[in-house]
Amino acid sequence: MTAPDDPRAVSPDPSPLVPPPxxxxxxxxxxxxxxxxxxxxxxxxxxxxxxxxxxxxxxxxxxxxxxxxxxxxxxxxxxxxxxxxxxxxxxxxxxxxxxxxxxxxxxxxxxxxxxxxxxxxxxxxxxxxxxQLDLADRGFAYAQDAPLDMRMDQSTGATAADVVNGYAVPDLARVLREYGEERFALRIAQAIDRRRRTSPLTSTAELAELVRDAIPAATRRHGGHPAKRTFQALRIEVNRxxxxxxxxxxxxxxxxxxxxxxxxxxxxxxxxxxxxxxxxxxxxxxxxxxxxxxxxxxxxxxxxxxxxxxxxxxxxxxxxxxxxxxxxxxxxxxxxxxxxxxxx
Missing domain, CATH: 3.40.50.150 (Vaccinia Virus protein VP39)
Structure with missing residues (x-):
């Protein structure tokens, strides 16, 4: 039986349709x-x-x-x-x-x-x-500083911070490569590893800046924000x-x-x-x-x-x-x- 607080549980909301703010x-x-x-x-x-x-x-x-x-x-x-x-x-x-x-x-x-x-x-x-994009505290947007969360259901599961601070470099590079189609996946994963050895990554701004610095300058000049693919990959991994x-x-x-x-x-x-x-x-x-x-x-x-x-x-x-x-x-x-x- 699925636990009541499991987001995968089938739980028709019993509360009445009373509008919140x-x-x-x-x-x-x-x-x-x-x-x-x-x-x-x-x-x-x-x-x-x-x-x-x-x-x-x-x-x-x-x-x-x-x-x-x-x-x-x-x-x-x-x-x-x-x-x-x-x-x-x-x-x-x-x-x-x-x-x-x-x-x-x-x-x-x-x-x-x-x-x-x-x-x-x-x-x-x-x-x-x-x-989820517009509310900064959810951590989905690289353009706004927020905790590294990215969970669509914040009541359960690992966060993006857990992924970037806990995954081994090869596993982290695989996530960035497969889910973000990021060609600099290994460079970014290695940069994250160097950073987290000093202190854990906890904010979206920290991660976005780190990714930007890890990507060659010539590549950063086109293709949108350099952290876009990394954030996509982490979001997909966190939410499966x-x-x-x-x-x-x-x-x-x-x-x-x-x-x-x-x-x-x-x-x-x-x-x-x-x-x-x-x-x-x-x-x-x-x-x-x-x-x-x-x-x-x-x-x-x-x-x-x-x-x-x-x-x-x-x-x-x-x-x-x-x-x-x-x-x-x-x-x-x-x-x-x-x-x-x-x-x-």
Whole structure:
């Protein structure tokens, strides 16, 4: 049994939808109109069920509930602070929402607890949320000095400080290389090791400056802030984001009923690659090439709704700079889920 304070536990929040103080951070949902258009055919004019697997501040959820008066929405988030703020934002939809403190790879368990065997829509808006970036004390932003935390759920788990001060140099370099795609990973890890031998690294400003100094001057002159990739890598490691995503996307696809749709917003290539591979696996016709028609048990289960990954438009980026790196993929289930191992 999962401990009550484990963020992976399925724990529908029993507290009433009483609004806390009004949030002071700005939240502009990324690609909102495009997401609404892609999901609408699966949600319109029926008592549909959708899962917002990354609820955040509830911008996408609010728009979906407003657009579809018969929609029931399940909102998942590992961050209790985000759930509190979304509870305020979605208070007027109280009878149509279930807010759950859970990481998105627990979706099957959440749906089972809610007695929802299948859903009509799923949305993932990956990466760090607006609130987590804007609140300096969370430690996600290299441009603001704060404790080295980076946990999406601050109630549990290792912090970024634990990683940079506790990992051996080879392990730290691996994290920076694999999750940050940082070509100077070993140099940065060695610089961190020299620094922590004197005293532990405890603040984002210290780390950002150390990373900047560890990277060759010629490289620092282009490509954005030199600490960007290191901070991304640490955030992914602290929150085990890619491990959770590898489990969550296939589980979400399995939960879709025929005609159901999924949309995923990714913000870096590692996320997008996982989504692309999961979609491609079910969108491929596995009928032997020498047969003239698709076999019922070998045909594709998904129809891709986007051509590759869609970026934001120039107008969207101008209105919302955080959309600059987004890549959107969407798909529709066209056949019931089946075990591909058995049909191989």
């Amino acid at each position: 009004v949030p002071t951070v700005t939240h502009v949902p990324v690609l909102l109109e495009r997401v609404l258009a892609l999901l609408a055919p699966a949600l319109s004019d029926r008592p549909a069920v959708a899962v917002d697997a990354t609820l955040g501040l509830g911008g996408h959820a609010e728009a979906l509930l407003t657009a579809h008066p018969q929609l029931t929405l399940v909102g998942l988030d590992r961050d209790p602070a985000a759930l509190d703020r979304s509870r305020a934002r979605l208070a007027r939809f109280a009878t149509r929402v279930h807010l759950v403190h859970a990481v998105y790879d627990r979706m099957p368990e959440v749906l089972a607890e809610l007695d929802l065997p299948a859903v009509d829509g799923v949305l993932f808006d990956l990466g760090v949320s607006s609130m 984001e890619l491990d959770a995503l590898r489990t969550a996307v296939p589980a979400a696809l399995d939960a879709l009923r025929v005609g159901g749709r999924i949309a995923v917003l990714s913000y870096q290539s590692l996320e997008d690659r996982i989504v692309k591979q999961a979609f491609a696996r079910l969108a491929t016709d596995r009928t032997p090439v020498d047969l003239p028609v698709s076999l019922a048990d070998r045909g594709p289960e998904l129809r891709l709704l986007t051509r590759g990954s869609e970026p934001a438009t120039d107008d969207e980026i101008a209105a919302n700079p955080r959309a600059a790196s987004v890549r959107l993929r969407a798909a529709e289930r066209i056949a019931p889920a089946r075990d591909l191992k058995e049909s191989a």
